[in-house]
Amino acid sequence: MQYASILKMLGLITGVLAIFLLIPTVYAFVLGTSDFNGFLYSFIIAAVTGALLAMIPKSKHSLKYRDSYALVSFGWLSAGLFGCLPYFISNAIPSFTDAYFESISGFTTTGASIVSNIEGLHPATLLWRSLTQWLGGMGIIVFALAIIPYLNIGGMGIFQAEVPGPTAEKLTPRIQDTAKVLWMVYLIFTIALILLLWAGGMTFFDAVCHSFTTMSTGGFSTKNNSVAGFNSPYIEWVLVIFMVIAGINFALHYRFLFKGLKFKTYTQDSELGFYFLIIIFCVVSVSTTIFIQQGGDFFKTIRDVCFTVASILTTTGFGTADYELWPIYGQFILMFIMLMGGCAGSTAGGIKSVRLMLVLKYMYTEILKLLHPNLIRTVKMRHAVVDRYVLANILGFIFIYTGVMAVSILLVSFEVKDMVTAIGSVIASLSNIGPGFGTVGPTENYAHLGNFTKWILSLDMVMGRLEILTILILFLPGTWRK
């Protein structure tokens, strides 16, 4: 382990965070609200820590894989720490556990909140909540890679550790350019969404906050009732579209936007086809069961189902309808798509549709082999062969994912009273959704849970965002050996 290099880079990342802390600090100063001090102190602490760590002399050695994983893991944990300072110092969230939970829920784009009266928070604090999600969506490390050339020494290591999906895709020969390009695409969509929401009757402040949390599939809102608080079909449909966009691989968006605006880019992608198939299936089957079992207004129901399915599948977690009142079938569908999540390379969480699709293809191949004992067949995606090593990796990932889920449910159940809540809160945290089931459903929040549970869920969120293995490596003794 190369502690010096890792600490130096952590310092650089913290410095980046400090720059972002400056935004709400200035905003609070302009508005003259009481959380200004909190932001100012947080900024100073982050800036000083960052500067001190960054002064550690350059190491001659480049980062090994394990160093990259450690760097990314610690980067995220420390981001949570510095991100929670404003809440804690300004007394907006008095308990440190709660503040850390809120901060990490932001960075991991989970959107689970312990704040009961969101509208009671100061605007600058609300902005910071949304900003943490926006940063976490495309990735703090990827952002740092884009702007700090010095970080660009670890090869694919750091990039691979943070970008979700079975294989990280380089869009340009140099990682730094890839990181820039990804953030550029992210920025373009965010600005487009801000304009659309602003045009739809939101205040500019709300439009910015919601765009940040939509494109990152985070799900923090500035309203107590989430998006339902705006009561506007236009806003809901715009959000549905942009949530679905955010759940798509950003490499595709990049090719579409920068390589000639050809829709073929999208229509030829098999993962995207699978993703849309799931969306259509969920919307049709859930709304049909609602009509059969509960009835109700046609357009309102369709809109609510579309919104909820998009919100849950992309792991955003905005709410317009209380899905806990839906038929059990609908709730189960939602639970399944919570686990599935969006596409690889998107800002969404979960297992990712590409993994599910490849596992299904692999299973089909295995069944076919029973029919034809001598069959030789490879699993393919986008007309290219999927390496058997990658398939094994995916199967392992799904196993570990469920394993971590099971262990977390066990740990959480020390404090949580009912089964639904225990399972619901863990899935919602691990898949970075936000609202779960039981007492952490779409109309409730996480405030009433015990401190131990909150720490476990915080860890789950980071694991979910970094796809588990990055964090799990830290628990291996071999990582720490010389």
Next chain:
Amino acid sequence: MKILIAGAGEVGFHLIEKLCKDDHEIFVVDTQRDVLDKLKEDYDIQIDHGSIIDSKFLHMSYLKEIDLFMAITNSDETNMIACKTASEAGAKKTICRIRQINLNSEKKQFSLKSLGIDWVINPVSLVADELFKLVLTPNIVDSHEFAAGEVSMTAYRITSYAKILNCSIGQLEEEQFNGRFQIGIIQRKDLSIIPGKAEMIRQDDIVYFFYRPRDYQLLRKILGYDHLQSKSRQIFINGGGHMGLRVALRLEKANQNVKVIEKDLARSYHISEKLQKALVLNFDGTDLKQLIAEGIETADYFISVTDNEQVNLTACLIAHQQGVEHTVCLVKQPELIQIIDQNTPISLGVSPRMLTARHLVRFIQDSGTFNYFTLLNSHIEILETRVTETTACLGQPLCVMDLPENVRIAIIVREGRFLIPDGEAELLPNDIILMILHRLDRQKAMGVFKQPASEEAIS
């Protein structure tokens, strides 16, 4: 015509044999002296020993007079370089044989012209084309285009569901053809007939239709092909080499059920990566038990294209014994084809060398004032020529022209129109005519149409 053939392998031999019967000056270059010596004994040609890409050939005085340069050595790279140097040295047209390098991809990475190549001939894709046509259009025996694409010729084997079965040609012309189709030749068993109006069409005849390309669908209808179109067939391909893979890829794209049998495990993995839907099975294609386990009896076609012709023969015989109706066997030696077709129950033998040689001959036939086209296994030829203002027989009705008895003028293309002439028709300048004739009559027929001016020039 002056033709240089680089590479005197099997294809080269076959080609030389065919070309020597016509009036060509042939130069052959090869690296093997014994092969050249044998050639010199048998044929009246000029030979040179050495590698075609050796610098001494670049300075060869005759290179700039060559009308057609054929690079058909065993090495793709040699052929490509040879074409490049030959075209720079002044050869008028070049043909390059390429087996491994894929030049026919959808996006052309580079233009062949820049490599000095006019035509590419690829034995693998020729065989793949042949097998593909065999499965998808099972009764098309041959096809060609004449008069720069104005006239198509297609040869069909007449089946029991053809609507023209047991009709006489005169009757058909009156009732069904409306001047759109002309039946030029009928092949019945080993006999080739230039049919009169009274000739009846019988089952298993091979009938040569001449028509405009846009009437193709109508022709299919008349032949009763419609019901064949949507059917998906069960095809077994034994051998996953270049040929097997190419055929499998094309058939798979045409929604046929393809199973590829390949003995080698590593190769099996390789082809399974290229194929999307087709099943790749890893066992020996002559293993009866495995074939039965995979349902060989349900197969419509069994195509054996391994590198080893003994294996192909055995596999096809096994498949035939298991009740597969159509079995196709790939052989290297062209001589084996006749044996397979006539003395074994295997439906068809295919030889890449034979196909290559046949196609190369057609390139030569296409490039003069008189283009002629030889039918398969027959002495009948189709001769195409353009009438000019100096042609001797201008303005005479066809029936008084001094043509040999069995020569028929089948089609006249006049200003893009397609005419089926009768005895009263007269020729005008710029007409393109297609004649059907016996190859022995060719010189005589050419004499009738030869232009007086050019005749003088030659003498």
